[in-house]
Amino acid sequence: MSSKSNISANTPHILILGMGGTIAGLAPNPEDSPLQYEAGLVGVDALVAQIQSVVPVGVNLVSRQLANINSRNLTEAHLTNLGLAVKEALLDAAVKGIVITHGTDTIEETGLFLQATCGKLAHTQSKRVILTGAMLPSNVPGADGPSNLLDALRWASTPIDNCPGGVYAVMDGRGCMAMDLAKRHATALNAPLQNAPSSSVGLINPSWLSGVKAVQATWNEDLPIPQEGEWPWVEILTSHAGARPETVAHWLSSAVQGFVLAGSGHGGFHDGWIEPLDRAMLQGIALARTTRTGAGATLRNIPELDKLGCCASGSLTAPRARIALQLALNAAKQANKAGKPLTWQDFFARMADLPEIK
Numbered sequence: 001m002s003s004k005s006n007i008s009a010n011t012p013h014i015l016i017l018g019m020g021g022t023i024a025g026l027a028p029n030p031e032d033s034p035l036q037y038e039a040g041l042v043g044v045d046a047l048v049a050q051i052q053s054v055v056p057v058g059v060n061l062v063s064r065q066l067a068n069i070n071s072r073n074l075t076e077a078h079l080t081n082l083g084l085a086v087k088e089a090l091l092d093a094a095v096k097g098i099v100i101t102h103g104t105d106t107i108e109e110t111g112l113f114l115q116a117t118c119g120k121l122a123h124t125q126s127k128r129v130i131l132t133g134a135m136l137p138s139n140v141p142g143a144d145g146p147s148n149l150l151d152a153l154r155w156a157s158t159p160i161d162n163c164p165g166g167v168y169a170v171m172d173g174r175g176c177m178a179m180d181l182a183k184r185h186a187t188a189l190n191a192p193l194q195n196a197p198s199s200s201v202g203l204i205n206p207s208w209l210s211g212v213k214a215v216q217a218t219w220n221e222d223l224p225i226p227q228e229g230e231w232p233w234v235e236i237l238t239s240h241a242g243a244r245p246e247t248v249a250h251w252l253s254s255a256v257q258g259f260v261l262a263g264s265g266h267g268g269f270h271d272g273w274i275e276p277l278d279r280a281m282l283q284g285i286a287l288a289r290t291t292r293t294g295a296g297a298t299l300r301n302i303p304e305l306d307k308l309g310c311c312a313s314g315s316l317t318a319p320r321a322r323i324a325l326q327l328a329l330n331a332a333k334q335a336n337k338a339g340k341p342l343t344w345q346d347f348f349a350r351m352a353d354l355p356e357i358k
Contacts, residue, residue, distance in 0.1 A: 015089050091121075155201055
């Protein structure tokens with residue numbers, strides 16, 4: 001752990017956890033080719049140093065590097081380490097808020113993971129966990145990383161009366177619940193939040209805040225964080241014109257434990273998949289159904305009745321549904337060990353059925 005102000009471990013502070021990403025990237029030719037760069041080269045200490053002079057008076061910062069990667073290479077081990085670090089910090093009285101610098105490519109997976117495993121704890125501890133990142137590498141003209149990091153620090157450190165403790169994300173002057181992240185544009189500066197229900201960082205929207213409180217009132221219990229090596233194997237399969245049964249069937253001799261079906265329209269999938277998916281369910285493989293459209297909810301029993309081993313994913317995108325299914329399978333396993341007869345569907349529904357913020 002490194003500190004930019006040499007504060008003691010007991011001094012109240014905001015903890016900044018570095019995971020890498022474009023915000024920590026460098027472009028070899030920043031003037032001519034700003035989008036040709038390598039992510040995860042700049043340490044989190046250096047990112048903090050860029051904005052240290054404009055950090056609000058009285059806000060102490062401590063930074064810690066957990067990883068420095070291109071987030072397209074995010075692993076389940078990274079999520080385990082991040083989740084455990086966040087939980088530890090939430091229980092540390094000296095930590096008043098947490099900011100995580102992260103790559104945008106997989107920030108939506110991390111957002112859902114942190115909400116599902118740390119959301120209740122953050123709320124009850126009255127602390128904000130803020131994910132942020134950048135769409136431009138750190139050394140190009142107009143880099144968005146410094147302003148995003150500063151906004152995240154300001155939101156993490158503002159009075160809790162303005163917005164309750166929880167897991168959020170900040171980019172391009174706006175904030176949303178981290179579970180609503182979905183990168184739906186390749187280059188826009190607000191890409192991860194572009195279609196998310198959000199609010200201005202400086203002035204919280206009352207209707208958005210009402211939706212946040214509804215979600216937090218519903219989320220009663222955090223799910224366990226899988227240990228490294230214990231994450232269930234779940235794959236995403238996308239339905240399309242000409243989909244072949246072999247797309248599913250060749251997995252049935254593997255150790256895969258779940259499929260997320262990114263279907264067309266309402267989340268329907270090609271008839272060619274019906275027979276191999278029936279076999280998958282007989283083998284105990286879990287199925288979660290979502291839509292490939294990128295927006296809108298996948299509802300139960302629409303367009304057809306869902307079979308017993310298949311759950312609709314609500315507003316969860318395919319990447320988020322995959323994390324949710326992994327966490328649900330792990331939670332059911334842990335519950336059964338403890339003598340609680342709960343299924344993966346019980347845990348998955350907790351995430352899929354959360355209120356939508358409008």
